[in-house]
Amino acid sequence: MSKIMWSYRTPGIPDEFFITGEGVPGPTKEEIRTLTISKARLRKDAYVIDVGCGVGSLTVEAALQVGAEGRVFAIDEDEEAVKLTKANLAKFGVQNIVQVIRGKAPEAMLELPLVDAVIIGGSASLKDVIKVSHEKVKEKGRIVVNAIMLETCHEALQEIKRLNFREIDVTTVFVAKGKWVDAGVMMIARNPITIISATKV
Amino acid sequence: MSKIMWSYRTPGIPDEFFITGEGVPGPTKEEIRTLTISKARLRKDAYVIDVGCGVGSLTVEAALQVGAEGRVFAIDEDEEAVKLTKANLAKFGVQNIVQVIRGKAPEAMLELPLVDAVIIGGSASLKDVIKVSHEKVKEKGRIVVNAIMLETCHEALQEIKRLNFREIDVTTVFVAKGKWVDAGVMMIARNPITIISATKV
Amino acid sequence: MSKIMWSYRTPGIPDEFFITGEGVPGPTKEEIRTLTISKARLRKDAYVIDVGCGVGSLTVEAALQVGAEGRVFAIDEDEEAVKLTKANLAKFGVQNIVQVIRGKAPEAMLELPLVDAVIIGGSASLKDVIKVSHEKVKEKGRIVVNAIMLETCHEALQEIKRLNFREIDVTTVFVAKGKWVDAGVMMIARNPITIISATKV
Amino acid sequence: MSKIMWSYRTPGIPDEFFITGEGVPGPTKEEIRTLTISKARLRKDAYVIDVGCGVGSLTVEAALQVGAEGRVFAIDEDEEAVKLTKANLAKFGVQNIVQVIRGKAPEAMLELPLVDAVIIGGSASLKDVIKVSHEKVKEKGRIVVNAIMLETCHEALQEIKRLNFREIDVTTVFVAKGKWVDAGVMMIARNPITIISATKV
Numbered sequence: 188m189s190k191i192m193w194s195y196r197t198p199g200i201p202d203e204f205f206i207t208g209e210g211v212p213g214p215t216k217e218e219i220r221t222l223t224i225s226k227a228r229l230r231k232d233a234y235v236i237d238v239g240c241g242v243g244s245l246t247v248e249a250a251l252q253v254g255a256e257g258r259v260f261a262i263d264e265d266e267e268a269v270k271l272t273k274a275n276l277a278k279f280g281v282q283n284i285v286q287v288i289r290g291k292a293p294e295a296m297l298e299l300p301l302v303d304a305v306i307i308g309g310s311a312s313l314k315d316v317i318k319v320s321h322e323k324v325k326e327k328g329r330i331v332v333n334a335i336m337l338e339t340c341h342e343a344l345q346e347i348k349r350l351n352f353r354e355i356d357v358t359t360v361f362v363a364k365g366k367w368v369d370a371g372v373m374m375i376a377r378n379p380i381t382i383i384s385a386t387k388v
Numbered sequence: 389m390s391k392i393m394w395s396y397r398t399p400g401i402p403d404e405f406f407i408t409g410e411g412v413p414g415p416t417k418e419e420i421r422t423l424t425i426s427k428a429r430l431r432k433d434a435y436v437i438d439v440g441c442g443v444g445s446l447t448v449e450a451a452l453q454v455g456a457e458g459r460v461f462a463i464d465e466d467e468e469a470v471k472l473t474k475a476n477l478a479k480f481g482v483q484n485i486v487q488v489i490r491g492k493a494p495e496a497m498l499e500l501p502l503v504d505a506v507i508i509g510g511s512a513s514l515k516d517v518i519k520v521s522h523e524k525v526k527e528k529g530r531i532v533v534n535a536i537m538l539e540t541c542h543e544a545l546q547e548i549k550r551l552n553f554r555e556i557d558v559t560t561v562f563v564a565k566g567k568w569v570d571a572g573v574m575m576i577a578r579n580p581i582t583i584i585s586a587t588k589v
Numbered sequence: 590m591s592k593i594m595w596s597y598r599t600p601g602i603p604d605e606f607f608i609t610g611e612g613v614p615g616p617t618k619e620e621i622r623t624l625t626i627s628k629a630r631l632r633k634d635a636y637v638i639d640v641g642c643g644v645g646s647l648t649v650e651a652a653l654q655v656g657a658e659g660r661v662f663a664i665d666e667d668e669e670a671v672k673l674t675k676a677n678l679a680k681f682g683v684q685n686i687v688q689v690i691r692g693k694a695p696e697a698m699l700e701l702p703l704v705d706a707v708i709i710g711g712s713a714s715l716k717d718v719i720k721v722s723h724e725k726v727k728e729k730g731r732i733v734v735n736a737i738m739l740e741t742c743h744e745a746l747q748e749i750k751r752l753n754f755r756e757i758d759v760t761t762v763f764v765a766k767g768k769w770v771d772a773g774v775m776m777i778a779r780n781p782i783t784i785i786s787a788t789k790v
Numbered sequence: 791m792s793k794i795m796w797s798y799r800t801p802g803i804p805d806e807f808f809i810t811g812e813g814v815p816g817p818t819k820e821e822i823r824t825l826t827i828s829k830a831r832l833r834k835d836a837y838v839i840d841v842g843c844g845v846g847s848l849t850v851e852a853a854l855q856v857g858a859e860g861r862v863f864a865i866d867e868d869e870e871a872v873k874l875t876k877a878n879l880a881k882f883g884v885q886n887i888v889q890v891i892r893g894k895a896p897e898a899m900l901e902l903p904l905v906d907a908v909i910i911g912g913s914a915s916l917k918d919v920i921k922v923s924h925e926k927v928k929e930k931g932r933i934v935v936n937a938i939m940l941e942t943c944h945e946a947l948q949e950i951k952r953l954n955f956r957e958i959d960v961t962t963v964f965v966a967k968g969k970w971v972d973a974g975v976m977m978i979a980r981n982p983i984t985i986i987s988a989t990k991v
Contacts, residue, residue, distance in 0.1 A: 196397070196430055196431055197430050197453055198426055199426030199427065217426075218423055221423055222423065225399055225419075252397050252398055253397075335977065336975055337975045337977070356565075358419060358566070359565075359566075359575060361562035361563075361564075361964050361966070362559060363562075363964070364559055365557070365558025365559070365560075371939040371940060371942065372545065372558055372941065373939045374558075374940070375981055376964065376981045378966065378976070378978055378979045379979055512772075536775055537772060537773040537776070538767065538774045538944060538947065539773030539944070541940060542944040560982065562765070564778075571713075571738060571740065572738040574738045575738070575780060575781050577765075577778035579765065579776060580778055597833055598832055598833055598855050599828045599855055600800065601825075620825055620961060623825055623828040624824055627802030627820075627821075630798040631799055631800050654799050759968025760965060760968070761965070761968075761977060763963070763964035764961060764962070765961070765962040766962075767958075769958075774947065774960055776962060
């Protein structure tokens with residue numbers, strides 16, 4: 188596997204740079220990934236948990252942001268997802284910054300240290316994951332939930348409000364990408380995503 | 389003026405952190421700013437030109453990305469814009485990284501050094517600005533145009549194609565933000581923006 | 590008040606044709622109005638209830654669709670809304686087709702006859718309104734809810750599912766309108782709306 | 791082929807009701823179809839040209855609006871499109887209202903009578919089609935262009951302006967549809983479309 192140097196400081200790796208696999212969701216599309224990482228407000232040495240890491244695209248971006256002094260814990264219960272995430276970490280040279288955990292959230296989060304941010308791409312136990320995230324996030328730390336379903340959006344918002352997170356931000360993003368066809372540029376839509384983020388007080 | 393420490397490595401400063409003024413456009417809204425900066429693919433020591441800097445929100449974000457080893461040239465022909473940009477640079481502690489130039493683009497770009505990226509928020513002479521950008525951007529450097537008008541979008545795309553930029557990306561972004569009202573969260577739309585970015589070969 | 594002849598058969602009266610008033614929501618924007626009326630699937634002689642009629646824009650469009658053989662019941666608890674609705678009915682010459690009721694929904698719905706469609710633009714008692722709508726709608730009749738808040742969207746969907754409506758359709762619509770400015774056409778966003786519609790079995 | 795009774799007066803036939811075929815574009819998605827028909831502002835007895843009719847979904851909706859006293863001319867140069875359009879006309883019982891013409895636009899438009907509206911779903915010769923539309927549309931008649939490409943959007947707008955159409959309306963529509971999956975309702979995006987409509991003076 189050849190190593191691609193993604194030496195840019197800004198998030199936003201093109202989607203096709205990630206190794207993918209059938210049956211594993213991801214990568215999180217470039218623009219949504221960039222905004223998700225942005226909402227996590229990562230410092231150079233931050234600790235981050237990525238819940239439901241899929242192929243590891245958010246994990247890689249988070250690792251590039253937090254750097255060698257930081258740490259990312261990537262959790263997925265799917266064996267193939269764990270494998271693909273590890274492959275992508277190697278591809279982007281950030282394997283030393285990340286610990287990949289095969290397990291179910293929130294159980295797999297319990298033994299992790301306190302972190303600066305939890306990013307929740309997806310989980311079957313969203314409510315419990317948010318509850319444990321609240322415990323695991325340091326004061327002024329961030330939680331970021333990406334919702335592609337109406338129910339997830341609603342449930343995340345209710346739980347985040349209930350736990351007294353502050354600075355709650357709800358951002359729905361609709362992206363269309365130009366595709367070059369014979370006659371010109373056709374706009375192809377991406378599914379809308381609602382990014383819910385908040386700060387722990 | 390008190391200095392706010394925005395010590396996060398990720399772009400995405402909340403809009404209300406910027407000093408604004410009547411008659412000067414900006415700040416570029418958080419999500420669009422984040423994506424624009426992302427598309428510019430900035431390195432730690434990059435040189436950047438921000439054409440039509442308005443209140444300087446993209447300038448500040450670019451400066452935070454390129455850091456002390458980099459350099460940002462912010463151009464605006466409006467006196468008030470120059471003043472506000474300087475105020476925001478001071479607020480975010482990046483005044484040493486940025487040179488604010490009061491002048492018209494593309495003329496004001498001519499004496500600048502080669503750069504890694506040109507960000508074009510707006511300009512009355514878009515076509516000429518893109519042409520000069522092509523000259524000013526290093527090989528593998530980036531151009532990013534934010535278009536809020538159909539004509540700008542079309543003109544930018546045609547000119548970027550004509551100049552043989554590569555990896556041309558057209559991304560239309562529609563954002564809605566949750567606003568807390570009595571009965572719940574109401575989604576308030578932001579105007580859609582098309583971000584056109586490309587790499588010089 | 591001069592009468593405007595809107596003799597077109599298709600819904601979609603331009604927004605500025607409606608008489609409006611401060612403090613009364615509406616008109617429902619043209620495109621959303623057109624789609625809402627479309628989702629109600631009105632016949633020439635249909636009976637319709639419009640809950641929370643505001644200035645009466647959906648009421649007018651529904652009346653134009655159902656014609657002299659149909660009937661529209663427009664409900665709003667606000668006195669000014671009732672007045673504006675009546676003014677718009679007169680303006681479009683459909684006052685004989687519509688009964689405007691000042692009252693709270695769902696209470697005000699109880700004495701109405703069975704109808705072919707209920708359109709719910711807004712209500713403080715959404716859940717109860719949907720419940721009574723289920724009783725008031727004939728078999729194969731339609732319910733259409735316009736949600737601008739995340740909570741409304743969620744609550745409407747849950748209640749509609751619970752009541753065993755069929756053919757449930759969830760459509761989120763993001764519209765941007767071209768505005769002519771000096772330099773060209775700028776796209777101005779409208780707030781996104783989710784239209785939930787379904788058929789009673 | 792069994793006949794489906796679509797007896798509703800409002801446009802908005804569900805997509806799956808149309809007979810489709812590989813290689814022929816369409817049906818125009820329900821919401822876009824409804825809005826397109828709405829922008830054409832059809833009267834009960836209107837004459838309409840549908841350029842690039844594909845499977846005939848806009849043709850059917852237009853025919854249902856104009857009724858037996860009106861007339862729709864559906865043009866497509868593809869043999870299969872003509873066949874599918876005829877099949878859909880039969881399915882919806884509007885074959886007597888529509889004349890399907892196999893041919894290229896604008897040439898195929900030249901011998902048609904004056905009409906109240908021209909709907910342009912797609913054409914290789916957009917500019918010329920708009921020019922001939924201007925000749926074929928009666929005073930106060932309407933032109934409606936659906937653009938899925940940036941170039942089409944730009945070209946249509948320029949030509950419509952040049953020909954002094956009035957009340958030019960540019961509406962970009964982004965639609966997402968709820969899809970029922972195990973865990974709830976996922977929002978699936980449709981490609982954005984820009985509908986440009988105007989009135990001939």
